[in-house]
Amino acid sequence: MNLRKLKYFVAVAEVQSFTRAAEQLCIAQPALSKHIKELEEALDTPLFVRHSRPLALTDAGVFFLERCRYILSVLEETRAMTQKIGKLQKTFTIGFVASSLYTALPEVIRTIKQEFQDVEIRLQEMNTMLQIGALKSGTIDIGFGRLQLHDPGVHSEVLYQEPLLLAVPKNSPPLLSEPGAVRLVDIAAARLILFPAEPRPSFADVVLNVFKSVGLAPKHCVETRELQLALGLVAAGEGVCIVPASFAQLQRADISYLPLAEPEAAAPVVMNIRAMDNSPAICRIGEIAHHIYQSC
Template sequence: MELRHLRYFCAVAEELNLTNAAKKLFIAQPPLTRQIKQLEEEIGVTLFNRHPRGLTLTPAGQYFWQHAKQILSKVSVTIEDTRRVAESGKIVFGIGFVPSVFYGQFPTMVRRLRQNNTAEIILYELKTRDQLDALKTGKIDIGLGRIYINDPEIEQTTLLQEPMLVALHKEHPLASKTITMAELAKLPMILYPAGQSPTFADICIDLFSRNGLNVRIAQQVNDIQTALALVASEMGFALVPEQVKRMTRDDVVLVQLEDKSITSPVICSRRKEPYSEIMQAATQILDELVENQKNGRYS
């Protein structure tokens, strides 16, 4: 089996039409049909169900497609990182993050790791689910997010539980007091991020549903910055992690919840493999920064 077989298969799996896939690959349809048939014969399974008007993936085909995409992505990342190493002579260390964790201590980790002359630090803004995919392909080496996703190839560690705050317009009637979840349920909510579950938005909705409360979603947006801008426009409230206090707006206040047990985790994701020297350094820095944050010390 060659990489071109995987590329051909992925193109057909995406299009579910041999004619369209052949056009996408800039090859004729008959040789593409032969290559797919040869791939199925080599593996010993049927990857596609053939229908008069197109194709569908078999269960085996679905499984193979998922892993074929990871293999191709891994190859692409490996080539890109090899070129970087050749140019800089440094190890490539990728960090994935959701924006809300970078308002607190974690930029310090990046700054300190960049002082290591043997490593080139590359940052990627990624949702937690995307971080896990990026870890598997080698695009990143560590991910910082807020969602637990069970995956046998990935280890996830909770670094800390961060208190949640309520973002309100500064002139809102509730802006000067602690707030209950029941009071919030009566207000329109700005939810973030948009996209495939699970996300931080799911955590926020679950906080209400666990208390038997429904909440009215006024708007769902992609990021926390946009959510705060809509709060400033008096469109509703947003739930935000405590770290956001370090990024202030004059027209938005952050108010404590009456229930202090309502928190959001900060989760570190890594591949299940022995730690490299740079990973050991990153882990040590993270442990130190988390301890600082727990004790109210900020670098």
């Protein structure tokens, strides 16, 4: 059993056809069939139900496909990471979600640039979920997002729990404009404006999970593309919107920001790096990010 046979097996399993897989792999179908047969003999179990159309996997084949994908993914991550470490790094790419720029991230980036003056620091906006593939492929070296990832190839760490605020129109009903913190139960029936509508999961899901954590669910949700549109709808009296506290610096004369009472009403700022990436640069940047966010 070798990596080539694993790649051949995955190709056949994914297209559900020996013929199409052979064309995709640019090898003769009899040779491909022989490789798969040898793999099954080595495992002492059939991987395909050959009389089915399209070609189906046995239960053992389903399990083996999952493990093969993981093995090949780890191999690719290892290759990309080894190339990064083995070369004199002249550039360093930071992936980030747009909302993180309202937090301490700009200070983190400025500090990194001051300390790594001989390295070109590049910034690339991307949502948190896209950071998984970008880290594994080496497209980015570190990512800052709003969701804690659960992927064996990525180490995801919460740097800071940012309080959430409720954005309301200036002339809001008495319940929302009275002094003090607003309880989530008091706005569960309100028209709640969420952003972004896509891709998901996103900050919109962070807000929904905050309600879920206290046993609530908003009754009326409206999804919008981005923050400015959401705030515009709030100003127009179309509903209320929950935002990170750092967004309050976006001063608008027609919107008020109110604190939320529940301690669960917070959004994480998350740092994502490749699993087992202990390179000196990554370790130092992690230290910088921790120090700056801990002082928030």
